[in-house]
Amino acid sequence: MAVVETRSLTKVFKEGELGAVNSVNLETREGEFLVFLGPSGSGKTTLLRMIAGLETPTSGEILIGGRVVNELSPRDRRIAMVFQSYALYPHLSVYKNIAFPLKAQKVKKDLHKQKVEWAASLLGIGALLDRKPRELSGGERQRVALARAIVREPAVFLLDEPLSNLDAKLRASAREELERFHRRVGTTTIYVTHDQVEAMAMGDRVLVLNKGVVHQLGTPTEVYDNPADTFVATFLGSPPMNLAELSDVIVGFRPEHFRPVSSVNGEAVAFRFKVENIEYLGSEWIVSGTPASGKLGGQKVFSRLNSAQDLSLGGTYDFAVPQRELKFFDRSTEKRVEPKVVSWQ
Amino acid sequence: MAKKKQEGRSRRDFIRWTGSGALALGAASGPFFLFPERAAAQQKTLKILQWSHFVPAYDTWFDGTFCKQWGQKNNTNVIIDHINLVDLSAKAASEASAQKGHDLFMLLSPPAAYEKQTIDMTHVYQEVEKKHGKKIDLGHKSTYNPKTKRYFAFSDSYVPDPGNWHKDWWADAGFPNGPDTWEDLRIGAKKIRDKSGHPCGLGLSQELDTSMAMRALLWSFGGAEQDEAGNVALNSKETIEALKYMKALYQESETPEVFTWTPPSNNQAMLAGRVSFVANAISITRQAEREHLPIESKIMVSRALRGPVRRIAAEHVMDCYIIWDFAENKEGAQQFLIDYIDAFHDGFVAGQFYNFPCFPSTVPDLKKEIASDPRATPPDKYKVLGDVLDWATNVGYPGYGSAAIDEAFKAWVIPTMFAKVARGDETPENAAKAAEEEYKRIFARWK
């Protein structure tokens, strides 16, 4: 039995307009960390809010623990949510913030202290219990929000971009902490983000959304290596997958597979490649330029290399893509199709 | 040349506002309101302030005829301002504090408190008496201070305060000629109330009409606020009897509406065909005539009611003109008053007999004139007022209308005393005692 399931879930904000969420079918797996990934406006937050009960679906069903919960208010859905802003209650101490769900759910009073301390120690904020939210750092606030979410032992955690308010440095450590936290509590978690790094790093599975439509649901490897369509192919990866239109198909290949001929083994497609820009990123180099001839002639193509010291700006080199790394997409539907033989000339 | 100027509401409200808040009490009394004036060359100006008369025809005559002609004759620009009667005292206070204002200011009760800021009217009285004979005692008592032997104001007229009763209901109750005594009133009002529900309309509120009616009741039973020498004499067994009477009358025949009334309320209640009896001037019947209300022929006028001791009532209002000692045209103001008495008969007619003369010779045929009034149904409705001087007296009776009496009047001590007893919130004995103490406190402040 899936913890969370949606059936043809649709949300239309304004009549006649395209739905913010269109007919989403989804089933979570017990204890998994599921990430909703998509650009802003993709409907990922709306989807999450419908699951939380903060938004009423236009049509479709939401099931939590096998029960249709469309008509239930948020408090009856056995969920916990962490908001982007954390939504801590500013006038209450950390202790009271964490205890609030217990009070609201009418948990016996004598259990409060024990539970709050358990949640606080789980997140390492036992020393902050007397503080007010405004006296906390961003990371501490996030931990308080998590403690408040965990304290009532929900069936599912809903996290709405909880790292986006942190600075870059803090974000990496907070991410790690979140992962560790999830491993410890093992509660099914739905995590919304627009950041593909977070999605790839944390997700057991990733649901890629755009314009309210599910493009792909799969493990990080699946969505990266085998994108279901051109949107997923270009949304994931930085720089994104190189795409080329060849007669009736679109062919794509990742920048890391576009390398100098000398380092490519086996069957491959080769190009003359004119280097126009070189970026040094420390652990890797991003080289961009245009193939000098053939159907890709004049189109910008990226290459990701461990070393580009042999290349110089303006020079033309022989580059190649292994045949097995080519992905093929239908030109009209932009969906993945079987590999084909195509002419590059 | 006369110009009628209506006072704007905003400034009066402003005075009221500022005059009340702690932070601004002085504003009404400080010299903040200046009245710039611009007189035409050589032409004098006379500024008069008086109430908006209950009989509007009087104001038409006063402003449009008398003042206009007087102004032309005396080469004076006469400016007349009319304000609502309830605002008169606040207006007078602000003028006195600002030491600036109108030359001639008419109040509706003896303004003894202003004596030090008004000129002595002895001269005006003498001039008028030369032509028109002696003034009535009521006028004398209302404007004279026996201690300083000065007239602080000049009274041209007073307004009787008779009873008004509904003819049919009283006839039904066995009083075809209306109530003549307070005992009649109690019996008849109860019968009417029991039979038809119509209550009696003797006010018990903090307002002028109540104050006058309650004083009439008090005196009729032999009580008084002060003795002839001006000592507080309120707490007496006569006062307690009057209080007991009012309690019985209220509980048998009245409703709590009487606690809410303002001066026009009893007029409205009578004209709306709601109440069986009120004590008020003849403004009620005059309005009924003016507006041709069907109830006009039903409302009759009675003399003051007779009590166990005497038949007596206060004047309803007392016209009291003062001339500020800071007035700019004192001579003109005095001459105006002297000339005004010459024309009093015209005013008496224009005011539809509302104001009765303080100099009876100015209306020599008063009895005959009021006995046949073509406006009234029946025409002899007002005939009963012919002997008004036998039963009308001044506030402060049997003493003078002093400043202390005036403050006690404005503090509504008498209506409050009667109202508390009528509602049963206070025993007559305690109420009389409390009111006596309040009178003593106020009298002490004017020693």
Added chain:
Amino acid sequence: MAIGRAKIKSVGAAQSPLLGAAMFTPAVLYILLLVAGPFFLAIFYAFSDARIGNTEMHYVGLENFRSILKSPSFRIAIRNSFIFTICSQIVVIVGANILAIALEKTFRGRGFIRFLILLPWVAPIALGAIGWKWILDSIYSVISWVLVALHFYKPFNAPMWLGEPHLAIASVLLVHSWRLMPFSTVILLAGRTAIPKDIPEAAAVDGAGFWRTQFQIIIPMMRPILSVAVLFGLIFTFTDMTVVYILTAGGPFDSTQTLPSLAFAMGIQGSDLAAGAAISLFLVPLLIIIAYFMLRVAHRAEVN
């Protein structure tokens, strides 16, 4: 370049103090002439034997205070001032919260309803009070008329809203509340709108129902703005005399008298300036306390 800049700077420096002075002079004048002046005059009068008709006055010490403390009307006025002020604030805060909650939601005609609710605040207080006087009138009251028409009361026996002491007190309270409600509603509405939507949503997810969200989250969060509304309301009601003066003139028999209306009745109408001033000075201690709290709230708002 450097010279030019210095020049500009010196001109600016010479101008700005003058400009500043010009900008705040009207406020200072207003305070001196219409607040400070009358205030000190009132203190001066309260210790004198000032009467309206007298230009001279003498120092009489505490005589005025002694005299008014003896007056039963004064004791009622003190009591009423507190009853009206405190009770109307309770009614206003409860009512304004309800209205603010209702108006927070979007619905058809919300703009119009907001406009209607704001009307009592925009209309001059005297006009509103006169309107209520007629609504509660002894003869023409529409309320009584309806009650009689519905046979709740017999003609002539409908309640006299302004005639029974308790009803009159309730009526004055009601009108005060009616008058202040829009002001508080607007303030509270602003306060509510300022709370991020996340907070009530978090509370909903945490399991709080409507009442818990209101009383444990929203209203505590609005405490600063709520105190502004309350403090303003306290001052408006405590110092107001228009409502009482127009509705009841202090009646029936002094049962609705307040400090301002009594100060006016005794001081202005009764010609006893000194007594009126002494009565009005009793407003000062409470106003100072309120002013202290207002300044504290304002200071906190500045700091945050």
